[in-house]
Amino acid sequence: MAQDRPTASELLSAIADFLREEATPALDKAEPRLAFQMRVAVNSLAILEREARLGPAADAAERARLAKLLGRDGTLEDLNRELARQLRAGTRDESDAALMAHLDATIADKIAIANPKWR
Amino acid sequence: MTVHTLTEAENVAAVLARVAGRHFGGVAAIEKLSRESGGASRQTWSFDAVVDGARHGLILRRDPPILGAPRTKAETDRSVSIDRGTEFRVLRAAFLAGVRAPEVLFELAPDDGLGEGFVMRRIGGTAIARKLLRDPPYDQARKKIAGQLGEILARLHAVPAAGLPPLTRREAADHIAGQRRALDLLDRPQPVFELALSWLDRRKPAPTAEPVLVHGDYRTGNYLADEMGVTAILDWEGAHLGDPLEDLGWLCVKSWRFGAVDKPAGGFGSREELWAAYEQAGGIKVDAARAHWWEVFGTVRWGIICHNQAWRHLSGALKSMELASIGRRAVETEVDLLQLLKSGV
Numbered sequence: 091m092a093q094d095r096p097t098a099s100e101l102l103s104a105i106a107d108f109l110r111e112e113a114t115p116a117l118d119k120a121e122p123r124l125a126f127q128m129r130v131a132v133n134s135l136a137i138l139e140r141e142a143r144l145g146p147a148a149d150a151a152e153r154a155r156l157a158k159l160l161g162r163d164g165t166l167e168d169l170n171r172e173l174a175r176q177l178r179a180g181t182r183d184e185s186d187a188a189l190m191a192h193l194d195a196t197i198a199d200k201i202a203i204a205n206p207k208w209r
Numbered sequence: 210m211t212v213h214t215l216t217e218a219e220n221v222a223a224v225l226a227r228v229a230g231r232h233f234g235g236v237a238a239i240e241k242l243s244r245e246s247g248g249a250s251r252q253t254w255s256f257d258a259v260v261d262g263a264r265h266g267l268i269l270r271r272d273p274p275i276l277g278a279p280r281t282k283a284e285t286d287r288s289v290s291i292d293r294g295t296e297f298r299v300l301r302a303a304f305l306a307g308v309r310a311p312e313v314l315f316e317l318a319p320d321d322g323l324g325e326g327f328v329m330r331r332i333g334g335t336a337i338a339r340k341l342l343r344d345p346p347y348d349q350a351r352k353k354i355a356g357q358l359g360e361i362l363a364r365l366h367a368v369p370a371a372g373l374p375p376l377t378r379r380e381a382a383d384h385i386a387g388q389r390r391a392l393d394l395l396d397r398p399q400p401v402f403e404l405a406l407s408w409l410d411r412r413k414p415a416p417t418a419e420p421v422l423v424h425g426d427y428r429t430g431n432y433l434a435d436e437m438g439v440t441a442i443l444d445w446e447g448a449h450l451g452d453p454l455e456d457l458g459w460l461c462v463k464s465w466r467f468g469a470v471d472k473p474a475g476g477f478g479s480r481e482e483l484w485a486a487y488e489q490a491g492g493i494k495v496d497a498a499r500a501h502w503w504e505v506f507g508t509v510r511w512g513i514i515c516h517n518q519a520w521r522h523l524s525g526a527l528k529s530m531e532l533a534s535i536g537r538r539a540v541e542t543e544v545d546l547l548q549l550l551k552s553g554v
Contacts, residue, residue: 127530134534167398174398178389180407184550193401197547200540208541209470 102139106132140203148199155192218242221254224323225269229258232315232328236260251446255331270296271317271326289387289425290446293325295374299422299448300329302372308365310442334433334440338467341429342476346436353438355478358427358460359486361442366421366453367491378420378450381413384506391513395520401543405509408550414499420450427456428465429475453493457483458503463545464511464538505549512542 096104110132117125149166156169164172176182182189201208215223222239229237238259245253245268254269272293291299294316303310311329341347341354379387385406392399392406425447433440459465461473461480469476474483484495519536521527 130531130534134530134537137537170398170400173400174403177400177403177407180411183411184404184408189404190547193404194547197401197540197543201544204537204540208544 098142099139102135102142106135106139109135137204140206144199144203148203152196152199155195159188159192218244221269221323222256224317224321225254225256225258225328228315228317228321228328229260229265229267233258233260233263233265252326266331267314268311268329268331269323269326270329272324274322274324289377289379289449291376291448293327295376296445296448297327298374299376299445302374303365303368303422303442303445305372306364306368308368308442309361309439310445332433332441334435336430336433336443338429338465338476341434342467342469347434350434350436350438351477354434355472355474355482356486357439358432358475358477359483359488359492360490361439362424362427362453362456362460363487363490363492365424365427365442366456366493368422370422370450373422376422376448376450379423380416380420380451381409381502381506382416384455384510385410385413388509388513391517395513395516397516399516401546402509402512405505405546405550409502409506409509412502414452414454414502417452421453423447423449423451423453423455425449425456426459428460428462429467429477430465452499452503454495454499454503455506457487457495457500458505459507459510461500461504462507462511464508464541501549501552505546508542508545508549512539512546515539515542 109128114125114128114132117128153166153169156166156173157163160169160172162169162172173182184190222242225239225242226237229239240257240259242254242256245255252269252271252273254271256267256269258265258267270293297313297316300310300313304312311332313327313329316327317323317325335341341350388402388406392402424442424445426444427442431444432442460475460483463470463473466472466476472478473480480500484500488494515535515538518532519534519539522529522532523536
């Protein structure tokens with residue numbers, strides 16, 4: 091059964107907003123070292139919020155692409171293990187356009203969660 | 210009866226008074242002792258020693274004694290680090306050869322009880338990239354830093370081998386093998402890093418005919434600078450012998466630009482500016498393809514360091530939210546690697 095609202099994403103946003111706007115300014119005055127740690131924590135909460143919102147679809151799309159690329163099915167972990175093995179063995183390389191399209195899409199989804207401002 | 214247990218700082222101060230007195234030949238008072246950044250294992254302390262009215266601004270670098278802690282796989286990234294005694298001798302050789310490096314004074318003895326470490330003179334300036342890149346006092350310095358880093362690096366690579374302690378030689382192939390081992394220990398499939406390592410393996414440069422002293426962590430964040438520019442190169446734990454272009458490539462890794470992405474030389478200038486200063490100061494002629502190879506390698510290396518940092522937390526070796534969060538930065542280097550492999554120099 092689905093949980094009630096707030097959704098995971100909404101609740102994480104609410105926590106991050108509170109810590110950023112109310113707790114951090116207070117810590118800046120009282121405990122600068124802890125204020126720095128708090129910023130790290132707020133940043134991590136923002137990652138989790140994006141992951142709760144975007145992660146499931148990104149994982150499903152990655153798994154579907156991998157199954158097509160490798161011509162077999164399996165868990166996301168299994169399929170990535172097989173791809174990593176082929177890449178180390180050199181049986182696939184950057185000249186493979188389907189491979190590169192897959193990696194581009196996968197990393198675009200990952201960075202959109204971990205750090206969308208990265209360029 | 211109350212038992213007074215010395216705090217870590219009180220203990221460090223007491224020992225420093227004794228060893229500074231021994232070095233300077235007098236009674237030393239320790240003032241303004243404070244712990245700088247760094248983890249529990251590799252510590253940096255700043256202090257003044259006042260001996261016969263003369264004030265010496267000093268830095269202690271030390272690894273506290275380890276109490277039977279088992280070595281974990283999380284520490285594999287540490288295995289490429291030299292010990293404090295070796296670091297002391299590398300720093301002394303570099304300083305004597307005219308490299309802008311801190312002047313080391315003396316080492317701790319085993320029965321001083323502070324672990325392995327040494328004391329060096331404190332140098333002015335900040336290592337904080339954000340300040341150097343954006344704050345007004347550094348407006349003039351910003352124009353000079355890329356060139357200065359090239360000049361200093363040429364001198365560093367020319368440190369005579371005769372003055373150096375024994376150092377591991379690491380060429381391109383050794384580095385690739387080391388990173389693959391690190392990935393195997395992390396035991397999570399990493400297609401982008403595997404692709405990049407295979408790309409690097411197929412294009413790896415031949416071993417250098419004459420290996421030089423390589424700093425190993427020559428980047429923004431690891432040197433001090435003031436209003437006039439670079440004052441000292443820090444963090445020599447990664448020193449080894451190898452290809453001089455390794456340091457030039459590492460300095461240009463995008464993560465060390467701290468947002469100034471259009472200035473590859475540590476966030477302060479172009480690659481060409483860096484290379485020209487390096488060559489002018491006596492460094493070898495820089496081959497662009499070889500430098501690119503080392504920049505790609507450096508990008509892989511930083512990504513895998515991110516995973517290793519997170520693993521230090523995940524393995525229980527050192528509980529730290531900050532370390533844990535670094536694991537999620539690895540993907541930044543995956544973005545950069547896909548761009549770099551396509552730019553195909």
